[in-house]
Amino acid sequence: MHIEGLIPHRPPFRFVDEVLHVGADAGDFALHLGDVDARAPTGMLSPLLLLEALTQAAAAFRGQQRSGQEQSGYLVEIVDARFQGGLPVGHTAILSIRETHVLGTLVRFTGYASAGDVRLVAATFTVAAKE
Amino acid sequence: MDELKHRLKQVIINELHLEGVTAESIVDSAPLFGTGLGLDSLDALQLAVAVEEHFGVRIGDETEGKKAFASIDALAAHITAKKGAGAAATA
Numbered sequence: 001m002h003i004e005g006l007i008p009h010r011p012p013f014r015f016v017d018e019v020l021h022v023g024a025d026a027g028d029f030a031l032h033l034g035d036v037d038a039r040a041p042t043g044m045l046s047p048l049l050l051l052e053a054l055t056q057a058a059a060a061f062r063g064q065q066r067s068g069q070e071q072s073g074y075l076v077e078i079v080d081a082r083f084q085g086g087l088p089v090g091h092t093a094i095l096s097i098r099e100t101h102v103l104g105t106l107v108r109f110t111g112y113a114s115a116g117d118v119r120l121v122a123a124t125f126t127v128a129a130k131e
Numbered sequence: 132m133d134e135l136k137h138r139l140k141q142v143i144i145n146e147l148h149l150e151g152v153t154a155e156s157i158v159d160s161a162p163l164f165g166t167g168l169g170l171d172s173l174d175a176l177q178l179a180v181a182v183e184e185h186f187g188v189r190i191g192d193e194t195e196g197k198k199a200f201a202s203i204d205a206l207a208a209h210i211t212a213k214k215g216a217g218a219a220a221t222a
Contacts, residue, residue, distance in 0.1 A: 077173055101183075103176045104193040126176060 003029075006063030007056055008072050012038040015045075015053035016060050016095060026098040027061040031113070035090045047083035050093060050113040050121040057095040058109045058127055076106070077126035085120050087113070093120065105129045136207045138185070146181040147174050159203045167202070175200055182206070188213045 003016055018030040031053050033040055039049070055075045063070055087093045097111030105128050112122040140154035143163070147170065161167045164175065178200060179190040188210050190196045199209035 079177075101176060101180050102192075103179050103190065103196050104172065106172060106176045108176055108180065126173065 003060060006060040006070055008070060009056055009059075014056065015039065015049060016056045019060060019064060020094070022061060022064040025100075026096070027057065027064065029057040029060060029095040029097075031087070031093045031095060033087055033089045033091055033093075037089050040087070040089050043089050044086040045089075045093075046086050047121050050087060051078070051081055051083075051123055051125075053093065053095055054097060054109075054111045054113055054121065054123055055125060055127065057097045057111065058099075058107070058125075061097055061099065061109075062107070062129065073105075073107075073127045073129040075125060076128045079108075079124040079126065081121065081123040081125075083121055084118065087115055087120060091115050100124075132207055132211065135210065136203050139203055139206055139210075142181050142185050143168075143178065146177055157203060159207075161202060163200050163202060163206075182210065186210050186214075 003014070003019060004010070006019070007014070007016065015031050016029045017032045020028040020030055033045060039045060059073060093113045093115050095111065095113050097109050099107060100110055101108040107127050107129055108124070109127065110124045113120045136159055137154055140157045143149065143157070144152055144154065149168065152168065157168065164170045175196055179196060183189050190199060199206050
């Protein structure tokens with residue numbers, strides 16, 4: 001499934017490039033930064049944008065769960081976020097997210113962005129799915 | 132049941148960061164949402180997470196949540212019933 005069929009975000013504000021694996025309640029996605037990449041003009045994608053990448057991965061997860069239909073929603077709450085560092089150009093971050101709770105249109109996710117063995121950002125957040 | 136209700140009130144106060152609210156000030160039969168403690172939908176989701184973490188009971192969907200979160204009385208009854216059903220299933 002092409003990522004742009006799952007989420008409404010478009011370059012240069014799309015931070016999920018590839019679906020790696022989607023299971024019943026969790027998924028892994030990839031963000032590939034080129035050696036020169038408009039998303040990281042300083043040479044480093046900031047940790048805050050990696051958090052945005054995790055929320056986009058959550059939207060892509062729900063899109064994949066719903067027969068590949070594009071999903072849109074709103075980030076409404078960041079319960080917890082821990083920042084270790086950004087992603088340098090020329091590197092790939094793996095975005096791992098897990099859906100933990102659903103109540104009505106609100107969906108709670110926990111996840112992390114990692115590069116190799118380094119966990120760059122970890123977060124727990126809530127998305128309001130647009131009906 | 133009274134001990135469970137007191138624990139529930141403490142969990143609600145701590146998990147939802149309710150300032151100026153004590154367990155004694157929460158009326159067992161009063162609505163938790165809207166006119167009661169004034170909780171909103173994000174609080175409901177956090178409460179569902181907290182109930183699972185502290186009491187091992189999962190709130191399955193919004194309909195179940197609305198019923199269980201009607202008041203402290205309702206939530207205590209819901210947890211007791213779910214725990215009882217779980218114990219009966221494993222007996």
